Amino acid sequence: MTDKIKIAIDLMGGENSPDKCLEGINLFISRNNHLNDYIFLLFGDEIKIKEKLKKYKKIKNNYKIFDTKIIVSDELSAISSIKKGKDSSMWKSIQAQIDLNADVSLSAGNTGVFLVMSKMILKTLENVDKPALAGLWPNEKNMNVVLDLGANIECSEKNLIDFSEMGSALYKSLYPSDKAKVSLLNIGLEEVKGTELLKSTYAKLKQLNEFGDFEFKGYIEGNQITKGESNVIVTDGFTGNIALKTAEGTANFLTENLKKSLSENLFSKLSIIFSYFSLKKFKEKLDPRKYNGAIFLGLTGPVVKSHGGTDGLGFSYSVEVSYKIAKGKLIDKIKENLSHTKSLYEKT
Amino acid sequence: MTDKIKIAIDLMGGENSPDKCLEGINLFISRNNHLNDYIFLLFGDEIKIKEKLKKYKKIKNNYKIFDTKIIVSDELSAISSIKKGKDSSMWKSIQAQIDLNADVSLSAGNTGVFLVMSKMILKTLENVDKPALAGLWPNEKNMNVVLDLGANIECSEKNLIDFSEMGSALYKSLYPSDKAKVSLLNIGLEEVKGTELLKSTYAKLKQLNEFGDFEFKGYIEGNQITKGESNVIVTDGFTGNIALKTAEGTANFLTENLKKSLSENLFSKLSIIFSYFSLKKFKEKLDPRKYNGAIFLGLTGPVVKSHGGTDGLGFSYSVEVSYKIAKGKLIDKIKENLSHTKSLYEKT
Numbered sequence: 001m002t003d004k005i006k007i008a009i010d011l012m013g014g015e016n017s018p019d020k021c022l023e024g025i026n027l028f029i030s031r032n033n034h035l036n037d038y039i040f041l042l043f044g045d046e047i048k049i050k051e052k053l054k055k056y057k058k059i060k061n062n063y064k065i066f067d068t069k070i071i072v073s074d075e076l077s078a079i080s081s082i083k084k085g086k087d088s089s090m091w092k093s094i095q096a097q098i099d100l101n102a103d104v105s106l107s108a109g110n111t112g113v114f115l116v117m118s119k120m121i122l123k124t125l126e127n128v129d130k131p132a133l134a135g136l137w138p139n140e141k142n143m144n145v146v147l148d149l150g151a152n153i154e155c156s157e158k159n160l161i162d163f164s165e166m167g168s169a170l171y172k173s174l175y176p177s178d179k180a181k182v183s184l185l186n187i188g189l190e191e192v193k194g195t196e197l198l199k200s201t202y203a204k205l206k207q208l209n210e211f212g213d214f215e216f217k218g219y220i221e222g223n224q225i226t227k228g229e230s231n232v233i234v235t236d237g238f239t240g241n242i243a244l245k246t247a248e249g250t251a252n253f254l255t256e257n258l259k260k261s262l263s264e265n266l267f268s269k270l271s272i273i274f275s276y277f278s279l280k281k282f283k284e285k286l287d288p289r290k291y292n293g294a295i296f297l298g299l300t301g302p303v304v305k306s307h308g309g310t311d312g313l314g315f316s317y318s319v320e321v322s323y324k325i326a327k328g329k330l331i332d333k334i335k336e337n338l339s340h341t342k343s344l345y346e347k348t
Numbered sequence: 349m350t351d352k353i354k355i356a357i358d359l360m361g362g363e364n365s366p367d368k369c370l371e372g373i374n375l376f377i378s379r380n381n382h383l384n385d386y387i388f389l390l391f392g393d394e395i396k397i398k399e400k401l402k403k404y405k406k407i408k409n410n411y412k413i414f415d416t417k418i419i420v421s422d423e424l425s426a427i428s429s430i431k432k433g434k435d436s437s438m439w440k441s442i443q444a445q446i447d448l449n450a451d452v453s454l455s456a457g458n459t460g461v462f463l464v465m466s467k468m469i470l471k472t473l474e475n476v477d478k479p480a481l482a483g484l485w486p487n488e489k490n491m492n493v494v495l496d497l498g499a500n501i502e503c504s505e506k507n508l509i510d511f512s513e514m515g516s517a518l519y520k521s522l523y524p525s526d527k528a529k530v531s532l533l534n535i536g537l538e539e540v541k542g543t544e545l546l547k548s549t550y551a552k553l554k555q556l557n558e559f560g561d562f563e564f565k566g567y568i569e570g571n572q573i574t575k576g577e578s579n580v581i582v583t584d585g586f587t588g589n590i591a592l593k594t595a596e597g598t599a600n601f602l603t604e605n606l607k608k609s610l611s612e613n614l615f616s617k618l619s620i621i622f623s624y625f626s627l628k629k630f631k632e633k634l635d636p637r638k639y640n641g642a643i644f645l646g647l648t649g650p651v652v653k654s655h656g657g658t659d660g661l662g663f664s665y666s667v668e669v670s671y672k673i674a675k676g677k678l679i680d681k682i683k684e685n686l687s688h689t690k691s692l693y694e695k696t
Binding site for chain 2: 138140150153154185187194195221222223224225226227235237238239241242243244245246247248249250251252253254255257258260261262264265267268271272273275277278279281282285286
C-alpha cells in the first residue's frame, strides 16, 4: 500500500503527555502491526519525544516528528489559547490535514479549545449547521454511537437529522459490515410522546428511511440504550451529556460498591481467587478506556478527542478509532448521507 | 396516639394486585409494628381482599375495607378512565383525602391516569404552576430526591424553583434530622454553563439560600448524582426521566454482565459460595425495590405512585414512603417553603 493512512497526533495534550500518548501509539501498533498501512505525524517537543521513544520499541520507521514547543494548557481560556495557539502542537496536528495531507487528527488536550480550533481550521461541511460530538457506548450486541454529547445544548430538527445521518456514517465507517439503526432518545416509545421538536424530527426520519443510510427504529428510552436494538442514539447535546455522565456515575457507583463488598471480609476476599479470571473478563469487557475517543462530526476532516485523564491504554483506543474512521472513509460517507437530507429539505 | 395516620391505598392497580399490595402492607407492618400510629383505608374488591387477607396475618384491626369493584385498567386512555373512573378504587383512594380525612394516597396503577385524577380531586396548591413527580435515588451517603421525573417535559424558571422548594420539603419530611442540599442538573459546574433558563434559575436559587429551606450547592453533573454532596437534584421532566432511565439501564446492564461472569465456569461459580453474603448485602443495598415510590408534589395532599411491575417487597417501600411523608407533614413543609418563593417573586 503506497498511500498510508496519516494519523496526526497532538502528543502534548492531557495528563502525563507525551508519555501516555506514545504508550498508546505503541499499544495500538502492538495490536495492529499486521496492517502496516498507517503512519503517525507527531506534534510536540522533539527532545522529550525522542527520549521517551527509547521505551516504546514498536514505534519505528512509521512516524515523523514535527518539533512543536507550544502547548495548549488547560488553564487558558479558549480565546487566549487560540490567539497564541497557531504554533501549538494541537493547532498543528489539525492543520496537518491541510498542510500535510493527514487523514485524521487526534488530541487529548482541552476539549473546548480543540473543538474551536478544529472548526476554524477545517471548517464546517456544506449544509451542516452545527457539528456534533459523538461517543461510543457499549451495548449487549456490540457498540452504540451516541450524539450529541455536549457540543450543542440546544438543537433544531435539522440538527437532529444531520446528527442521524452523520452518526450513521460514523457507525458504518467503524463497523462496515453492520447496519446503522437510528433511534431518537425520548421519554416514551409512542409516536405522540415528547416535545414538538422530537415529533417533527421523528416524521422526517421516517421519510429518510427510503435512502437506506440507516434503518429508523423510532424512539428509545434511557433504559434501552444498552439493549443493542438500535446503534445510533440521537439527542441534543444537553440531554446526551447528562445521559452519558449519569451512566458513567451509575457504573462507578455500582463497581465501587461491588469492590467494597468483595473485600469486606476474609470469605469474600477468598471468593476473588475463584472468580479472578471471570471478574477480570467482566472488567475488561466494560472498561471505559475501550470506548475512549469522541469524534467531532460535521467538519471537512475527521477529528478525534481523547479523554484528558485517560492512560496509555485509553489513548491507544483513541488511536484505533482515528485509524478506523480514516480507513472507513468517514467524511465521504457523511457527505453522501447528508446529500439525502438536502434533497429532503428541498422537497418540502 | 388517638389521631392515627390514615393511608388510603388503591389495592387494585398494577400487576398481581391486590395480592402484592396486601403482601406489601403486611411487610410494612412487620417492619413497623412497634409504631402502631397508622391505619389503612383499603379500596378494592372486598371479597377478593378478605380471601387474601387470610394469608397476611399482620393486617388486623388496623384497616378498613371500602368495597370498590371498578378498576382503572392499563388499556384505557386517561380520558376514558376518568369518565367512568369516579367509582374506581384509584379515584376513591384519592378522594379519601377529602371524604375520609386520609393523610396520603397510594396506587400502583396507571401513572398518567393517577396523576390526572390526583390533580382533579386534590387541586394544585396556590402559587404552584406545575406539580412534579419526585423519586428516590441512592447515593454514597444516603438518598437523593430527584425531580421532575417526567410530569413536565418543558419547564420555566419558576417551575424549577418550585421543584427545589418542594423537593427540599420532601427531603426534610423523609429525613427530618438532615439538611436539604439542592443542586441543578447541568452539563458543567461553572456558573456560566448551560441554558439561559438554568443560569437565571441559578441566580434565583442563590437568593433563596437566605431562607434556610435548603443549602444551594450550584450545578451538578450526571456523574456526581450518586456522590451525596447534594441530596435534592432538580431538573425538567424530560432530562430527569432520561437520567433516571439511563441509570436504571446502566445498572441492569452491569449486573447482568456480572451475573454472567460469575456463572460462566466452575471456578467462578465456586466463588459465589465464598462471596454469597457479601454479594447479598451488595444486592440488598442497591435493590431498586427499596426506592420504589414516586411522590407527586404540588397538590393540596400527598400522593404516592408505586411501580406497576414491582412485587410485595417493592410495594412495602411505597407504603413506607407514604407513611413517612404523612408523618413528616410534607404538605405543611411545602406550603411554608413555597411562601418564600412567593416573597422572592414579589421582590423582583
